[in-house]
Amino acid sequence: MLSRVADSLYWLGRYAERVETNAHMTTSQLENMLEHHTPHIDTFWKTLLDICGYQDDFHTRYEQPTTEDILYYLVSDQQNFNSVAALIDSIRFNAKNARNCIPNGLWEEWNTFYLAMMQQPLTQPYTVLKTTEFLTQLRRTALTATGTIDSLMTRDEGFQFIKIGKWIERSEKTALILLRMLEQQDTLTTDTTMATTLQLTNALEEYARRFRSRKSEDIIQFLVSDSKCSRSVTYGIRKIKRTVLDIEQETLQPHSEDLLFALDELEALLQQNAHNMTVAERKEWVATIHTKCMHLGPIFSKTYYLTVPMLVE
Amino acid sequence: MFHSYDASGFYDEMLTQNGPKKHYTPFYEQILKLTHTELYEKHKAAQSSFLRQGITFTVYGEEGGTERTMPFDFIPIIIPADTWQTVEAGMKQRVEALNAFLHDVYHEQKIIEAGIVPRELVEQNPYYYKQVDGVSVPLNNHIFLAGIDLIRDEEGNYCVLEDNLRNPSGMSYVYQNRFAMRKTYPEFFHNYSIETLDKNLAKMQQALLSHRPQQLPEQQEAFAVLLTAGVYNSAYYDHVFLAKEMNIPLVEGRDLTVIDDIVYLKTIRGLQRVDIIYRRIDDDYLDPEVFLAESMLGVPHIMNAYKAGNVAILNAVGNGVADDKAMYIYVPDMIRFYLNEEPIIQNVKTYRLDDEETRNWVLERLDELVIKNVGASGGYDMLIGPHATPALREKFREKILEAPHQYIAQPTIKLSRAPAYQDGRFYPCHIDLRVFVVRGEETSILPGGLSRVALKEGSLVVNSSQGGGGKDTWILKEAKVHA
Numbered sequence: 019m020l021s022r023v024a025d026s027l028y029w030l031g032r033y034a035e036r037v038e039t040n041a042h043m044t045t046s047q048l049e050n051m052l053e054h055h056t057p058h059i060d061t062f063w064k065t066l067l068d069i070c071g072y073q074d075d076f077h078t079r080y081e082q083p084t085t086e087d088i089l090y091y092l093v094s095d096q097q098n099f100n101s102v103a104a105l106i107d108s109i110r111f112n113a114k115n116a117r118n119c120i121p122n123g124l125w126e127e128w129n130t131f132y133l134a135m136m137q138q139p140l141t142q143p144y145t146v147l148k149t150t151e152f153l154t155q156l157r158r159t160a161l162t163a164t165g166t167i168d169s170l171m172t173r174d175e176g177f178q179f180i181k182i183g184k185w186i187e188r189s190e191k192t193a194l195i196l197l198r199m200l201e202q203q204d205t206l207t208t209d210t211t212m213a214t215t216l217q218l219t220n221a222l223e224e225y226a227r228r229f230r231s232r233k234s235e236d237i238i239q240f241l242v243s244d245s246k247c248s249r250s251v252t253y254g255i256r257k258i259k260r261t262v263l264d265i266e267q268e269t270l271q272p273h274s275e276d277l278l279f280a281l282d283e284l285e286a287l288l289q290q291n292a293h294n295m296t297v298a299e300r301k302e303w304v305a306t307i308h309t310k311c312m313h314l315g316p317i318f319s320k321t322y323y324l325t326v327p328m329l330v331e
Numbered sequence: 332m333f334h335s336y337d338a339s340g341f342y343d344e345m346l347t348q349n350g351p352k353k354h355y356t357p358f359y360e361q362i363l364k365l366t367h368t369e370l371y372e373k374h375k376a377a378q379s380s381f382l383r384q385g386i387t388f389t390v391y392g393e394e395g396g397t398e399r400t401m402p403f404d405f406i407p408i409i410i411p412a413d414t415w416q417t418v419e420a421g422m423k424q425r426v427e428a429l430n431a432f433l434h435d436v437y438h439e440q441k442i443i444e445a446g447i448v449p450r451e452l453v454e455q456n457p458y459y460y461k462q463v464d465g466v467s468v469p470l471n472n473h474i475f476l477a478g479i480d481l482i483r484d485e486e487g488n489y490c491v492l493e494d495n496l497r498n499p500s501g502m503s504y505v506y507q508n509r510f511a512m513r514k515t516y517p518e519f520f521h522n523y524s525i526e527t528l529d530k531n532l533a534k535m536q537q538a539l540l541s542h543r544p545q546q547l548p549e550q551q552e553a554f555a556v557l558l559t560a561g562v563y564n565s566a567y568y569d570h571v572f573l574a575k576e577m578n579i580p581l582v583e584g585r586d587l588t589v590i591d592d593i594v595y596l597k598t599i600r601g602l603q604r605v606d607i608i609y610r611r612i613d614d615d616y617l618d619p620e621v622f623l624a625e626s627m628l629g630v631p632h633i634m635n636a637y638k639a640g641n642v643a644i645l646n647a648v649g650n651g652v653a654d655d656k657a658m659y660i661y662v663p664d665m666i667r668f669y670l671n672e673e674p675i676i677q678n679v680k681t682y683r684l685d686d687e688e689t690r691n692w693v694l695e696r697l698d699e700l701v702i703k704n705v706g707a708s709g710g711y712d713m714l715i716g717p718h719a720t721p722a723l724r725e726k727f728r729e730k731i732l733e734a735p736h737q738y739i740a741q742p743t744i745k746l747s748r749a750p751a752y753q754d755g756r757f758y759p760c761h762i763d764l765r766v767f768v769v770r771g772e773e774t775s776i777l778p779g780g781l782s783r784v785a786l787k788e789g790s791l792v793v794n795s796s797q798g799g800g801g802k803d804t805w806i807l808k809e810a811k812v813h814a
Contacts, residue, residue: 322599
């Protein structure tokens, strides 16, 4: 497969996952906002900005931000590469770039959303109802696109690159959410921190169904090491490893050595027991996991001669 | 529905003053069965499906490129079998002669020696590349894909308006117009038996792969790619469609590299050798080492690989010398010279303006004639005398006097018309037809081609960048119409 096309598919997978997660987190936050006290909202929004965008960039542009500013920045601001609008552009660009390797249905799904967004963009004021409706529609598009990939794509390298993009993005994001929320433990109660973490990672429903404990170490261990939860870091890393081995047809090749080594190392780290750690050690552990997840992307790109990330001009 | 339709004054494809022509009768009767609301709904559904699928072209303006769909008009151009057979034979003949000319012009130049084509017209042509003098191309074929633009005059005779031998685009629209027609207007096919387009892409793939470069070992399968300028190119959809249908990778210049005169593709598993490049970028951008140094679209040293016979580039480099509007005048002579035949499809009468007497004659008649820049296309730098303002005519007078060799003149032809349905009504619009000729070991012609329509009432410009639309083109199978 052409490196440039593989690169586009990889980023298509990443951006699609990112936009879906960001939309989910923003929707959750909008719901939270209705009930929480004002001081908490600031902390939550700040954390969300950290996870979805760039806190520093935001604050250089907005001195005394309002909720409207934050929503504009997260949803519509083309200068924020991680805003919903910018990510949709990037997804469409990468899909267009790889059009002859993806099902028509996948292209049409994203293109239809893009056209609707161009025709009727979400504009201020960002009311809860209107914004939630827009983000829900976006999430539906993302889920349908995933369904199209799963049901229509040949299980070849194209499919594998999209999936690896998705799992790298998800593992990194789960680790990041966890890390940022642990950093808020001094400001918020442990209960709130952990409930919000589960909510933002979209694992609340699954966790509540499978476990009763609300202890932070249990929740952290779940999000890091659970082998059945598709939002956990371990689940994502195992998926990546499995897919890389498929690409390499189960044999260890010199060019993929670094990648498999990094995956093995990360996998071992993920299996450590959070219960034997202090609060500070747990935070340190999660920070290391996040850093290692972040390094996976560049190692993967180097292994398969991928180009630099594509951004819409 | 057609009570206010004026079929007089021009050759109309579908209607006479007394109703539809015989081969349009079943279609006409079918229209009458639908209500205006139904027609409107279908029209809307067809247009939005083009947009959703991203079947768009890019128009460049002040704020970068804007994606647009080519408006689709559902009334097809229906061509009876015997008429088409003549067109087909004429197209094969013309492209055969043009190919012979290209081969000759880059080798012996017999046609110049014979005094048929003026030497300066070749040597001063900006698209004549000395860099490919004497280069042998696979199958001696310079034209893998040609798009020949035809019009019909007021008697309904087909004439060639323009030859496109470099990178003719629009083939994907032929298919998409047919798909839209089948999906949204299936009832109109009732009582017709028409030539399908299904087999032609396979023929095109076969023709492509038959251009094996000299150095490719006999037993080895040729590996081909389609080279595009990328997602921002105006014809990107055309490129995507053809690459997908011919099952070849769609690549950009930065995906290719040349090592020791061999072209390689950068893949996730390293470099892969490329044998055939169907390029959709212009000659000037192909190789920054040989042509435009600032080209970011091309591949450095690709011309060395081409000259060494390690890679085939289709269409061949240097075809522009044969398809500009000044050389067009000599195509009938090329047919006589190389094939010893009379042209089956005629040219439109064309005047070169470097001869003073002709030039003065033309300058006196700028209000009657059409003036075209020999190197321009897409309807740009063109004067349609009867429709132009005195100021514009004056501007063209100056342009002609400044660079007479740069312009040609043609009589204003009463281009044929066909009904179009837009905004809830039927009205007559001028049309033309781009016929696609594919050459490899065999020559094939796509049945029909791209019918382009000037949707602006009274306009003669059919180009999609200037408000033109597309129509499906039906070639009837012999004696199958139950009219």
